[in-house]
Amino acid sequence: MPSRDLSEHAAVRAYHQRSKHRFEGYAAGPETLDWDAQPAPFRHFEGAPAIRLPLLADVPAGNALHQALQRPFVTLDAAGAMVLPADLYGIGALLQLSLGVTAWKSLGPDRWAVRANPSSGNLHPTEAYLLVAGIEGLENGLYHYRPEDHVLELRARHAVEASTPRLAITLTSVIWREAWKYGERAFRYCQLDIGHAVGTLRYAAAVLGWRLQEQAQVGSATLARLAGVDRLEEFPAQRLPDTEREEAEILLAVGFSGAAPAPLAVTELRTLAQAARWYGVASCIDRHPLYRWPIIAEIAAATRREDAPVVSCKPPPLPSPAQPRAQIGAIAVAELLSNRRSAQRFDRSHSMSLACFAALLARLRPTHNLPWDVFDDSPRLALVLFVNRVEGLTPGLYLLPRTDALLTRLKPRLAKHLLFEPVPGVEGLLRLTEMEPVALRRISRSLHCHQDIAANACFALGMLAEFDETLQRQGPAAYRGLHREAGLIGQVLYLEAEAHGLRGTGIGCFFDDPVHELLGLQGDAWQSLYHFTVGLPVPDPRIESAPAYARRDTPEPTGGRHP
Missing domain, CATH: 3.40.109.10 (NADH Oxidase)
Known part of the structure; x- marks a missing residue:
């Protein structure tokens, strides 16, 4: 491997370690925020x-x-x-x-x-x-x-x-x-x-x-x-x-x-x-920035990445696309895509039905169809779930490897005491361990930067990326690709949750290595890159809403605080 590639690999690994949140301290960030001086959210x-x-x-x-x-x-x-x-x-x-x-x-x-x-x-x-x-x-x-x-x-x-x-x-x-x-x-x-x-x-x-x-x-x-x-x-x-x-x-x-x-x-x-x-x-x-982050x-x-030849390769075999979900209603696609929101709070008493849970997870298994066909790469992320309230499931940790190949490579890395029990009625899902509900909520909250939204969700999940081997095989640019695959999974979760009358929230703040330790993961072979929660949202009645383009001829504000 050329010395330039070696230095870039080292830079990726150094950045990833440096940008982790830890119980003893968060990744470096600003000490104060002036919301009145927020960067312009729109460019022209x-x-x-x-x-x-x-x-x-x-x-x-x-x-x-x-x-x-x-x-x-x-x-x-x-x-x-x-x-x-x-x-x-x-x-x-x-x-x-x-x-x-x-x-x-x-x-x-x-x-x-x-x-x-x-x-x-x-x-x-x-x-x-x-x-x-x-x-x-x-x-x-x-x-x-x-x-x-x-x-x-x-x-x-x-x-x-x-x-x-x-x-x-x-x-x-x-x-x-x-x-x-x-x-x-x-x-x-x-x-x-x-x-x-x-x-x-x-x-x-x-x-x-x-x-x-x-x-x-x-x-x-x-x-x-x-x-x-x-x-x-x-x-x-x-x-x-x-x-x-x-x-x-x-x-x-x-x-x-x-x-x-x-x-x-x-x-x-x-x-x-x-x-x-x-x-x-x-x-x-931003006319008046207060901080600098040279590592970015x-x-x-x-x-x-460098320019490269077009590579024509046969994609790996994947399951057939899931069948249409008639049981979740016929909401119009434009309405659903336009009404997607991030939940701010969840109803901590609501439980998902097992059928809803199974249908949602089925959409996370990659196929050669929408939306997974947008990328050429093979799937590289598996999902670990913190299941709090799903009817018919014992609270605990679960694993959705998404493909058999990912399971084969991930399973030997996980702690030996985990169960790996198939869950009846939920294709591909494995029970790792059962937990008392109070203990699970406490762990979910702690690992997600002490946020209640993780503890109160019907379930939370972490996206585990096959990190080291992917970087070795595809080069440093794959660091971006791993995160983009995670973002795509998050988008599917957002839309599928909305289709089931629920709501999701992406969570970028979690304690990286404690998540790995919970699962027995060591080293850089697998890394958690993104977390997500799904549940029944509790709206904030104080927030008012106005149509997006009701006054298109009137310039809209270019800043302002958001909760």
């Missing part, structure tokens, strides 16, 4: 031409798109979906259902936006850029999506000819939005957010009958050039350059025929970027 480009996208509310009743939006969520991955045209209405629906604002919330003088894609602390580091060619109503070029008013900003014109519609989506991270609150652990959270955003885009694409596929052959430098985020003179900083920079993360190609899109050629993307005519200067994210720039550099 001054001087870039703007194109208003149609809203879902603008879709004429009865047409094909309107019918697709009313389709039951539970049938979204069934065969025979109508393929809708690549036009402004389709692109508007894709973005509003995946990255758009879904409501404005207020509590006293504070006002904040809720979006379709969840984010750690509702800080939303993810920005989206569209690579467009051959779509009526849009010039060929690169567009930045502005979710606060559902607008595309033309960042670059491309002098290309396209006989058929082409669309690709680049996601970037304004890492400072997360680092402002979470300090050194922020890079992890940005990668989880990318996984969530990829998930929202994949589900929204399915509504339209479109496919979405990661373009892993495109390296970080090429992607940064294509998105224009390496044009640092157009991202001016008032004080610290890191506050304004965007990290190029991932490129997703859209297939309009219902089949996977053809791979994008790296050389053609480079040519587009070099010949582009650019517009606009980025708005400021180091881990970002260590985990960037």
Whole structure:
């Protein structure tokens, strides 16, 4: 292994250890927060031409798109979906259902936006850029999506000819939005957010009958050039350059025929970027940052990928897709995607039915269909569950390995005294140990940074990644990929919980090594990267809600505290 790769591997491992929370102390973060000086949650480009996208509310009743939006969520991955045209209405629906604002919330003088894609602390580091060619109503070029008013900003014109519609989506991270609150652990959270955003885009694409596929052959430098985020003179900083920079993360190609899109050629993307005519200067994210976190720039550099050939390989065998869930009702897909929320509190007396629990876990087992088909990588995460209140199940620890291969590799690493008993009625679930309810709640609360939401949920879970072997086999860039897989799992949990009348909450704050010790895990072979809770939410009656785009012509606030 070249010395550069060795140093990058060392940087990944050093960062992961350094950014862990421990009982004796949390990962380094700011000592104080001034919510009135929060980084701007929305970015725009001054001087870039703007194109208003149609809203879902603008879709004429009865047409094909309107019918697709009313389709039951539970049938979204069934065969025979109508393929809708690549036009402004389709692109508007894709973005509003995946990255758009879904409501404005207020509590006293504070006002904040809720979006379709969840984010750690509702800080939303993810920005989206569209690579467009051959779509009526849009010039060929690169567009930045502005979710606060559902607008595309033309960042670059491309002098290309396209006989058929082409669309690709680049996601970037304004890492400072997360680092402002979470300090050194922020890079992890940005990668989880990318996984969530990829998930929202994949589900929204399915509504339209479109496919979405990661373009892993495109390296970080090429992607940064294509998105224009390496044009640092157009991202001016008032004080610290890191506050304004965007990290190029991932490129997703859209297939309009219902089949996977053809791979994008790296050389053609480079040519587009070099010949582009650019517009606009980025708005400021933070004029007065108080802290610096140099290790974030180091881990970002260590985990960037190089351009690579397109690798055509047969995917590993996976189970057939789960059947539609008629028992959970026929809520319309647009309604469910738009109403997804993160629970703030759970009803500690509510118990899930075993049928609901089994149906939800079945959706977490990867297949070659929605949404797992967006990534080419084999599944690398197994789930350990803290089951508090599921009818018919004894409280305790359970394991959902997700695939037989993961179970084969994980089981020898876990403590020998664990039971590994199959659970009747829940395919693939193994009971590890039974616990007294009070003891389980105490452990759940303690391991999740002493948060009641973990103890009061029907169940919590941790996502165990095959860490060391994945990094050795795929290189340091796989560190991002592991977190993105975790974020995608979290997005499935969010939507499936909503479909069952429940609610989920992603938890990035947990004590890493104590989780491993509970399971008997040693070393870096397996690491817990993300946790999640599901239960019956208890709404806060003090919080008021307003429609997302009721006043699109009126500029919305660009800051403000959120609970």
